[in-house]
Amino acid sequence: MIRPRVEIYRTESYEGGPVRDILRSYFTREDFYGKKVLLKPNMLQAHEPGRNVTTHPVVVKAVAEIVMELGGECAIGDSPSGWGRKNALEAAGKTGLLKVAEEMGIKFEIFDGSPTRQVKIKGGTVYREISLPENYLKYDTVINLPKLKTHSLTVFTLGVKNMMGVVPGLAKSIFHKRAPHPEKFACAIADLYSVVKPDFTVMDAIEAMEGDGPVNGRTRKINRIFCSAETNALDAVVEKMCGADPLSVPITREVYERGLGKINNIDIIRHYKENDREFDGFRVPLVPRLGRFIPRFALGMFSPLLDRYPRVERQNCTYCRKCAEICPVDAVSFSERIPEFNLKKCIRCFCCGERCPESAIAEKKRLLAAIFD
Ligand code: SF4
Ligand code: SF4
Known part of the structure; x- marks a missing residue:
């Protein structure tokens, strides 16, 4: 049985050089050569990077540079809260992610308003099929770029939950209507995740959010970047380091119980010698x-x-x-x-x-x- 592998790197700040060096050591040419690669950050809302609501543009830019260095064709894409092209462009502008796309000369995919395709969900409990945007589905490889944050409804919003951003516009709030309680909402997210599993997840945890996330929490310096090809395993490792049992986090548990991702028997590779004190007393919701x-x-x-x-x-x-x-x-x-x-x-x-x-x-x-x- 292949054990999932989660690699953890330590870096003190959002300086492009060190972040790029970390990612250069993680990815290989085989990962991207000749492929169309989509970067999927957390672009929840039009907030500046310093608020730590969204994935920091330095991390997104570093990943884009590595993908291109390794022979991939790269784009960035997401659908923020709300709907419409104007709303998405406003979020992309304020979060600094549109500037990354412009500086790198790459496309910024806006999922809202894109033609969609119905995708069947085998074993879905809330959704049996779902509409996904063509300008997401056309990519060969997806790199999921979540931010480490707490969430009042789901406890955390990490790698698996970040994939909800591929659902365009208001269809996201329909998730909440169809699945109003955290346990059922976790089922809806697991349904979606089964058809949008990313190839890699790189989590921005240099500055995280604790307390009343995902918008009004407090910034917490964690100084880490987590990388894995197994998103749920990565989420479980992060949750344990933050002092939470992954089985108490509905989304992580649901994905695990359906056999869509592991939460134990994980090879954790720490690329640093320091202890993990930065996680002490991390505040999850009450x-x-x-x-x-x-x-x-x-x-x-x-x-x-x-x-x-x-x-x-x-x-x-x-x-x-x-x-x-x-x-x-x-x-x-x-x-x-x-x-x-x-x-x-x-x-x-x-x-x-x-x-x-x-x-x-x-x-x-x-x-x-x-x-x-
Ligand atoms: S609380 Fe006020 S500012 Fe915020 S979304 Fe509602 S109406 Fe707009
Ligand atoms: S259901 Fe309640 S918490 Fe959710 S959007 Fe409506 S008012 Fe806000």
Whole structure:
């Protein structure tokens, strides 16, 4: 049985030279020679690289340079939160990823608005087939470039979850509507992952996000780049290093239980001598953190007191209504100009917070959640 291999590199900053050297030592000519290669970063929203919401352009550029050096034809592509070409170009511009494509003279694929093809999902539980953009499917090789971040709904957003960005536009929020609870959402992501498994995953964990990710968390210097051809194995290694049990992370567990990716018997190659202190005390969202000490049934009993819900920070709101447009269950309304959230309808997917261009939607916590956090 072939054991998955996850390689971990240490680098202190987003300096192009050291990042490029790391990736040059990881990839080989056979990986890319003569192939059409797509780089799939995390381009969630139009945020500047320093916010650490999106994959840093230095990492994306370094991978593009290596692919081209090794004889591949390279492009970058993603579909951010929201929809439409204008929205995608705005995100590509602000995250610095469009500039990378321009500097390298390579194509930036916008999945929104591309012709699509129906792809059957064998063994799918939420989706039996899915529409995928032709300008994603035409590539021979996909390099997945996620950012290490926590996520209020899914605990983490790592390599497997990052592939959700190949689903164009608003179809992403339909995922939340069809699968409103974390366990079912993990099934929907596993359905998708079974037909979009990337060839390589390179995770930007030089500066990660902990706490209330994927947008409003805190930056955490981790100084690592993770590389693997086995995305779920990479995710499991990252989760363990962050102090979480991969079986407590619904997406990682679901992918593992379906036999789509491993979480143990992994060869972990550390290309550094230092210890892993940078991960000490890494803050995952509250409920999984409590799950380490409190049985699941007890957590269920206290769940109303541990609830988190969206609330607008009025001073930052520009009344753009993008939060209402993205909400999969129509839980956002505007009685005056300020958005109001119908918490009976709300499924706590926090798509509104991801979509808000002003980071004006905070995650509010009920009593116990606020005390423990
Ligand atoms: S909360 Fe954000 S997305 Fe919603 S209207 Fe205000 S600025 Fe726009
Ligand atoms: S209001 Fe926000 S968190 Fe609630 S369902 Fe709508 S998008 Fe999701």
